[in-house]
Amino acid sequence: GIQVEQSPPDLILQEGANSTLRCNFSDSVNNLQWFHQNPWGQLINLFYIPSGTKQNGRLSATTVATERYSLLYISSSQTTDSGVYFCAVERYNDMRFGAGTRLTVKP
């Protein structure tokens, strides 16, 4: 099956800093989504981005499908951004998650 690798596994930032999270995948995909899992376990959909670039407030994402990677940018981080960020890819009705990046933003 398709392999999904996320980096870094852990990231500690000071409030106000910027960060970039990366997701590499091993094969072509039909769908790629970025999620934020909050402390209660809820998965919040951040972006549906099989290709191209999207922005939503302080967050933006870019997927380069031909090179099989996606980047999630977080600018001016806030403590509420803390949590685990997952990249998930779908190929032929089969969605797989990366191991996640655990982000801690310190005040």
Add this chain to the structure above:
Amino acid sequence: GAVVSQHPSWVICKSGTSVKIECRSLDFQATTMFWYRQFPKQSLMLMATSNEGSKATYEQGVEKDKFLINHASLTLSTLTVTSAHPEDSSFYICSARGQGANYYGYTFGSGTRLTVV
């Protein structure tokens, strides 16, 4: 937007009993639903994929007789953990993929935290 409702949010049960978890798509028809399992500080692992009206497809290593999945309608899928044991304690999350041009990607339920004592 697309909403998936999952109940219960948490459940504690005695070893040997069965637990049913429901997953409903509230404002769209879900042709396919997925069930994931997540252990603490780990990623989500796909357990099974279910299509409305047909048998679920289980991932390798997932016991289909223990984790019964029913997808009887386009808006409801259920996961029943039969004869639960402490090692089944985990966070279970469902997701649904809608049909139609207005729905993109997957929508996840809020998850069910199962504790077997």
